Amino acid sequence: MxxxxxxxxxxxxxxxxxxxxxxxxxxxxxxxxxxxxxxxxxxxxxxxxxxxxxxxxxxxxxxxxxxxxxxxxxxxxxxxxxxxxxxxxxxxxxxxxxxxxxxxxxxxxxxxxxxxxxHPLAVDIEKIDAAQAEAFESQLTAEELRLIAKVEPEPLIGCVTVWTIKEALSKVLKTGFMIDFKVLEIQSLEKSGHCYTSEFIHCGQYRAVSCRHGDYICSIVLPKQTSCDLNDFWLAFKEVAGMRSSTSE
Ligand SMILES: CC(C)(COP(=O)(O)OP(=O)(O)OC[C@H]1O[C@@H](n2cnc3c(N)ncnc32)[C@H](O)[C@@H]1OP(=O)(O)O)[C@@H](O)C(=O)NCCC(=O)NCCS
Known part of the structure; x- marks a missing residue:
């Protein structure tokens, strides 16, 4: 914890x-x-x-x-x-x-x-699961797949990243996935190390920051004009995602 x-x-x-x-x-x-x-x-x-x-x-x-x-x-x-x-x-x-x-x-x-x-915020985490690759990909637009191909050599990682970004945006909007997926479409995707930043076509007041650690990708959606040092958050994510549970079942 x-x-x-x-x-x-x-x-x-x-x-x-x-x-x-x-x-x-x-x-x-x-x-x-x-x-x-x-x-x-x-x-x-x-x-x-x-x-x-x-x-x-x-x-x-x-x-x-x-x-x-x-x-x-x-x-x-x-x-x-x-x-x-x-x-x-x-x-x-x-x-x-x-x-x-x-x-x-x-x-x-x-x-x-x-x-x-x-000050709204939202978070989403997903496992990079090859068995679900088609499901993740099928929910992304052709333009999103092009954005992924430009920055991410591993398509599955890119697709899961964008999926978590869209889930987090749907949480900020409080609709979940009961919304037309087009509303959640990303406009940009940039990569730096294991982290990504992105913005949205229809929700220009928000941006997303995502990071991968091991088998997991986590995205936070926050207002675009908010500056926030997320280093402690990503360190905690890395530390805890890599831990074993305290009790074995
Ligand atoms: C919001 C949503 C997108 C998150 O789903 P998820 O990735 O499966 O689950 P997560 O663990 O990331 O998030 C679950 C939490 O999101 C929160 N949540 C649920 N609906 C929400 C909403 N409309 N707005 C904001 N937060 C919401 C809840 O706190 C929930 O946890 P809880 O039930 O224990 O309280 C989900 O509610 C949803 O709409 N799922 C639809 C899934 C779907 O249609 N899948 C089809 C795949 S093609």
């Missing part, structure tokens, strides 16, 4: 965001039950499949730690992270005002950002 704070610098003010990344299997996640709000515990107990129990816990535990970095001293069992009508997370607490979270989970990794409503 690793967490930290990001500074979101605008020309006239600076906002803060908390982040948290956790790698844990279902057995190991039981150590975090005390963080759950009673409503979350009831929902968890209603889940029949271990895979969903694990993903739910990964997301809620990461989100609680991210909120703790942003708002120190708030008891996390008093914070209820509900699901809105389009499944987006909604933070409910008498002790917090206007805090939002973005959640992603993949395998035994959970990742969350907590940020003020004034």
């Amino acid at each position: 690793s967490d930290g704070l990001l500074l979101l610098n605008r020309t006239d003010r600076t906002f803060k965001a908390g982040f948290s990344i956790i790698k844990e299997n279902l057995t190991g996640l039981s150590q975090y039950f005390s963080l759950l709000h009673p409503n979350e515990r009831t929902y968890l107990d209603s889940l029949r499949f271990d895979r969903r129990r694990a993903s739910y816990l990964l997301g809620r535990v990461a989100a609680k730690h991210a909120i703790s970095r942003l708002e120190e001293g708030v008891g996390m069992d008093a914070v209820f992270i509900d699901s809105g009508i389009f499944q987006f997370p909604v933070v409910k607490s008498k002790l917090l005002s206007n805090v939002q979270v973005s959640i992603t989970h993949c395998d035994d990794l959970g990742l969350a950002l907590a940020f003020p409503e004034d």
